[in-house]
Amino acid sequence: MLSISNxxxxxxxxxxxxxxxxxxxxxxxxxxxxxxxxGQPDIxxxxxxxxxxxxxxxxxxxxxxxxxxxxxxxxxxxxxxxxGIYVTAEQIIVTTGxxxxxxxxxxxCMDAGDEVIIPEPFYANYNAFAIEAGVIVRPITASIENGFxxxxxxxxxxxxxxxxxAILICSPNNPTGYLYSKEEMELLKQIIVKHxxxxxxxxxxxxxxxxxxxxxxxxxxxxxxxxxxxDTISKRYSACGGxxxxxxxxxxxxxxxxxxxxxxxxSPPGFAxxxxxxxxxxxxxxxxxxKAEYKKRRDILIQRLNxxxxxxxxxxxxxxxxxxxxxxxxxxxxxxxxxESFNYNGQTLMLAPASGFYSTLGLGKQEVRLAYVxxxxxxxxxxxxxxxxxxxxxx
Amino acid sequence: MLSISNxxxxxxxxxxxxxxxxxxxxxxxxxxxxxxxxGQPDIxxxxxxxxxxxxxxxxxxxxxxxxxxxxxxxxxxxxxxxxGIYVTAEQIIVTTGxxxxxxxxxxxCMDAGDEVIIPEPFYANYNAFAIEAGVIVRPITASIENGFxxxxxxxxxxxxxxxxxAILICSPNNPTGYLYSKEEMELLKQIIVKHxxxxxxxxxxxxxxxxxxxxxxxxxxxxxxxxxxxDTISKRYSACGGxxxxxxxxxxxxxxxxxxxxxxxxSPPGFAxxxxxxxxxxxxxxxxxxKAEYKKRRDILIQRLNxxxxxxxxxxxxxxxxxxxxxxxxxxxxxxxxxESFNYNGQTLMLAPASGFYSTLGLGKQEVRLAYVxxxxxxxxxxxxxxxxxxxxxx
Numbered sequence: 001m002l003s004i005s006n007x008x009x010x011x012x013x014x015x016x017x018x019x020x021x022x023x024x025x026x027x028x029x030x031x032x033x034x035x036x037x038x039g040q041p042d043i044x045x046x047x048x049x050x051x052x053x054x055x056x057x058x059x060x061x062x063x064x065x066x067x068x069x070x071x072x073x074x075x076x077x078x079x080x081x082x083x084g085i086y087v088t089a090e091q092i093i094v095t096t097g098x099x100x101x102x103x104x105x106x107x108x109c110m111d112a113g114d115e116v117i118i119p120e121p122f123y124a125n126y127n128a129f130a131i132e133a134g135v136i137v138r139p140i141t142a143s144i145e146n147g148f149x150x151x152x153x154x155x156x157x158x159x160x161x162x163x164x165x166a167i168l169i170c171s172p173n174n175p176t177g178y179l180y181s182k183e184e185m186e187l188l189k190q191i192i193v194k195h196x197x198x199x200x201x202x203x204x205x206x207x208x209x210x211x212x213x214x215x216x217x218x219x220x221x222x223x224x225x226x227x228x229x230x231d232t233i234s235k236r237y238s239a240c241g242g243x244x245x246x247x248x249x250x251x252x253x254x255x256x257x258x259x260x261x262x263x264x265x266x267s268p269p270g271f272a273x274x275x276x277x278x279x280x281x282x283x284x285x286x287x288x289x290x291k292a293e294y295k296k297r298r299d300i301l302i303q304r305l306n307x308x309x310x311x312x313x314x315x316x317x318x319x320x321x322x323x324x325x326x327x328x329x330x331x332x333x334x335x336x337x338x339x340e341s342f343n344y345n346g347q348t349l350m351l352a353p354a355s356g357f358y359s360t361l362g363l364g365k366q367e368v369r370l371a372y373v374x375x376x377x378x379x380x381x382x383x384x385x386x387x388x389x390x391x392x393x394x395x
Numbered sequence: 396m397l398s399i400s401n402x403x404x405x406x407x408x409x410x411x412x413x414x415x416x417x418x419x420x421x422x423x424x425x426x427x428x429x430x431x432x433x434g435q436p437d438i439x440x441x442x443x444x445x446x447x448x449x450x451x452x453x454x455x456x457x458x459x460x461x462x463x464x465x466x467x468x469x470x471x472x473x474x475x476x477x478x479g480i481y482v483t484a485e486q487i488i489v490t491t492g493x494x495x496x497x498x499x500x501x502x503x504c505m506d507a508g509d510e511v512i513i514p515e516p517f518y519a520n521y522n523a524f525a526i527e528a529g530v531i532v533r534p535i536t537a538s539i540e541n542g543f544x545x546x547x548x549x550x551x552x553x554x555x556x557x558x559x560x561a562i563l564i565c566s567p568n569n570p571t572g573y574l575y576s577k578e579e580m581e582l583l584k585q586i587i588v589k590h591x592x593x594x595x596x597x598x599x600x601x602x603x604x605x606x607x608x609x610x611x612x613x614x615x616x617x618x619x620x621x622x623x624x625x626d627t628i629s630k631r632y633s634a635c636g637g638x639x640x641x642x643x644x645x646x647x648x649x650x651x652x653x654x655x656x657x658x659x660x661x662s663p664p665g666f667a668x669x670x671x672x673x674x675x676x677x678x679x680x681x682x683x684x685x686k687a688e689y690k691k692r693r694d695i696l697i698q699r700l701n702x703x704x705x706x707x708x709x710x711x712x713x714x715x716x717x718x719x720x721x722x723x724x725x726x727x728x729x730x731x732x733x734x735e736s737f738n739y740n741g742q743t744l745m746l747a748p749a750s751g752f753y754s755t756l757g758l759g760k761q762e763v764r765l766a767y768v769x770x771x772x773x774x775x776x777x778x779x780x781x782x783x784x785x786x787x788x789x790x
Contacts, residue, residue: 002591002592002593002620002621003648004503004504004648004649004652005502005503005504005505005506005509005652006506007502007503007506008502008503008504008649008652008653008655008656009652011652011655011656011659012655013655013658014655014658017658040457040458041455042455043455044454044455045454045455045456047454050454050456053448053449053666054448054449054450054451055449056449059439059440059442059445060436060437060438060439060440060633061440061445061633061634061635061636061637061667061670062435062635062636063435063635063636064636066409096491096638096660096664097660097661099659099660099661100660103660107400107402107403107527108399108400108402108403109399109400109403110400111400111401111402112507112529114400125659125660125661128655128656128658128659129659132502132656132659134507134529196397197397198397225397226397238455238456239456240456240457240458240661240662241456241457241458241459241662241664241665241666242456242664242665242666243491243638243661243662243663243664243665251397253398253399254399254403257399257400257403257404257406258403260403260406260407260408260409260523261403261406261523261527263408263409263412263523264406264494264520264523264524264527265491265492265494265495265498265520266492266494266520266635266638267635267636267638268638269491269636269637269638269664269666269667270636270637270638270667271448271636271637271664271666271667271670272456272664272665272666275456275666
């Protein structure tokens with residue numbers, strides 16, 4: 001029968017995409033739209049790593065090794081050692097973006113019907129990858145009142161069934177910006193060791209920590225076989241379009257299986273591997289300026305948000321996102337209204353309704369995600385809009 | 396339980412990979428190995444398309460549209476119109492290599508347990524993608540005696556069950572080089588229309604036809620909703636490492652579903668989209684030289700093969716592969732012996748045992764795949780080796 005698959009039906013559309021036509025229509029009406037809805041950094045890609053690609057002089061754009069160029073994997077092992085992650089080049093498989101590392105981890109470790117526990121709200125595409133892999137997501141809810149901290153151990157253990165194979169975390173978190181403490185990571189370790197579970201650790205935002213330091217899942221002692229890191233250069237070097245990520249684990253059986261998935265798709269992108277290799281040689285202080293810039297933006301954003309009557313936004317420890325609770329009954333309708341019916345001095349803002357980041361139906365209805373990927377002037381202008389909009393909307 | 400998935404176990408390792416350590420050992424012993432085993436063309440990537448990337452001047456390597464840059468998709472529609480395929484930019488989704496087009500087609504059109512019919516021998520990674528998607532491959536066998544022509548309609552119809560959703564073809568074919576005639580394509584159309592099946596058409600080698608012309612699945616009239624083309628720039632422009640392909644269909648429901656899979660992985664590689672866009676502007680005669688070169692190689696290879704006593708190789712109409720039957724009981728053992736125990740004037744050759752390209756166990760045991768991606772001198776030297784080797788092996 002000529003019809004698409006059930007999973008084709010089930011695949012969630014991007015939670016932001018629905019609002020795009022409204023943003024486009026607003027722009028056509030001459031309104032300036034401040035995009036706080038997407039995680040595309042405005043920070044420039046370091047010119048020296050773009051130059052590495054532009055100055056390359058190979059003559060044939062050949063397949064690379066399926067696990068990625070060996071020269072790049074060796075350098076990447078150096079990079080990891082600088083953040084206290086001690087792995088060899090053989091324990092790294094270069095992937096096509098962090099996205100592919102996630103799908104490889106699910107495919108290699110889980111069968112259809114197996115369950116993965118994920119604290120919600122979470123990166124919406126985890127749902128999409130789970131549908132591709134036939135894997136069932138069991139959410140445990142982190143609450144905005146607790147600043148999106150790890151839910152209590154007892155909640156976590158209640159969610160474990162005979163089909164549970166893994167816990168998936170992202171720290172610092174997209175969408176909340178929450179940074180797991182060393183203590184929370186140790187609690188997670190106890191659970192994965194006790195219940196023999198994999199820990200899939202999405203560390204895309206490792207470099208962006210503003211309160212305290214980053215605890216990698218690879219810093220946990222005695223859980224080498226449990227931990228799989230899913231990484232990407234996208235945010236680290238403002239190189240989202242390159243599509244270079246990595247899956248890192250010390251579990252040899254997992255490495256062997258993932259390599260077969262990697263071989264099937266032949267190789268990760270060639271040009272961007274050159275860029276990524278050059279990135280490892282960036283000066284040690286490269287992140288300082290970027291981090292300082294993001295921290296400044298975060299401070300303004302959070303201060304401005306919490307100064308608006310009825311708005312609550314916990315202070316995120318890392319990444320460049322925050323989830324705020326708004327004094328509106330339905331944030332999605334409000335976001336649409338912002339684009340369709342509102343402007344303040346010819347400006348408005350686009351936000352991501354947070355319900356798309358929850359797996360439990362009905363949660364996050366009053367919440368929005370804000371990405372602080374704009375300069376501070378634009379953030380201030382966007383907050384002026386939001387302040388004024390909420391006043392008008394609630395009149 | 397901390398163990399990999401069943402599909403992780405089931406994923407087939409690359410059929411060529413097993414022999415790699417033997418090739419490496421031979422090289423360490425100082426023996427020159429002629430690589431006829433892999434489809435990595437030695438033809439240079441057109442310098443002007445590499446220059447398009449090297450002369451680019453953007454400052455942020457941003458995510459592209461999930462379906463690929465609009466400017467590229469528009470150009471690609473032009474390219475397709477030049478080969479008689481009339482589609483709009485909206486009917487094209489740019490993928491990360493042809494590999495991703497295959498997995499997207501399977502994921503969007505088929506559920507776990509659904510069946511796809513594939514004439515064997517076939518590209519080994521179809522098996523891998525089927526395992527990822529939980530899809531069952533039903534092979535129908537094309538025989539070397541018939542030059543690997545499409546098996547009779549009656550065989551095809553016998554393979555159709557209530558779970559059959561698609562037929563997957565590749566023309567010109569990897570591994571056989573067989574080019575389906577217009578008549579064979581029309582027969583396929585009758586079947587897909589009659590049984591309401593998708594036709595997944597892998598047209599990676601469209602430009603490489605030496606006998607007759609290419610009939611695209613999109614040339615078939617009255618099957619617009621059935622046909623999904625899976626394409627790639629890898630072979631067309633010797634740009635395998637770029638990882639740019641495309642899924643093309645006029646079926647709007649399929650396009651909507653595939654777009655959701657594309658959105659989940661964010662975007663195809665950025666640099667290589669620039670290269671691919673520039674490739675559409677290559678002079679019309681670009682393929683002439685490449686095609687003439689491959690045809691010359693094919694002619695020498697096939698003539699030399701069939702001149703060896705006991706060897707039979709049908710003349711392939713396209714691509715740059717051939718499958719030959721050798722006078723040996725087990726081609727895999729022979730291939731290993733070539734690397735491990737043989738040399739002729741300090742040279743030997745590496746071939747791909749064809750059993751890895753069959754889904755039916757036990758088939759293709761005497762066959763090997765040869766990729767004519769070497770210059771004619773090297774092909775002649777490799778054939779000298781093969782001739783001598785078979786004489787020695789069968790003494």
